[in-house]
Amino acid sequence: MTMDARHARFALFRSPQTPAGSPTTIPGSTDLGTYQVGGFSRFVGMFSSVGSLTLRWQMGTHSGDYQVTSSIVINSGASVFDQVNYGLYVNFAVTAANSQTPDYLMIGEPLR
16 A cells, blocks of 8 residues: 655745846746645745735646636735645645735645
8 A cells, every 4th residue: 555645744836036136926827837736735935915805726636627626815915825635636825915015835744
């Protein structure tokens, strides 16, 4: 029997910026990527922005075929994201944004 268990946190994506530079802007709709996440029990993230954005995530058993879709509005200031993983694949996207300087990090949390 094999398990796809992971034993360390893994940064799925983070805001693109240069060291000691300012964060880049997010256009109105941005795909943040699809990830194989079968070994992670949950996703945790930190967001900080001026303005607001809507984060959407889709989880499923195959990439591109999702059974669960959810979203959250992240308003100005700091926000923490914590979501249980129900899928083998997840796709994250920003579906709407009015944010000048977003700063974000999404981490796959291992089995506890």
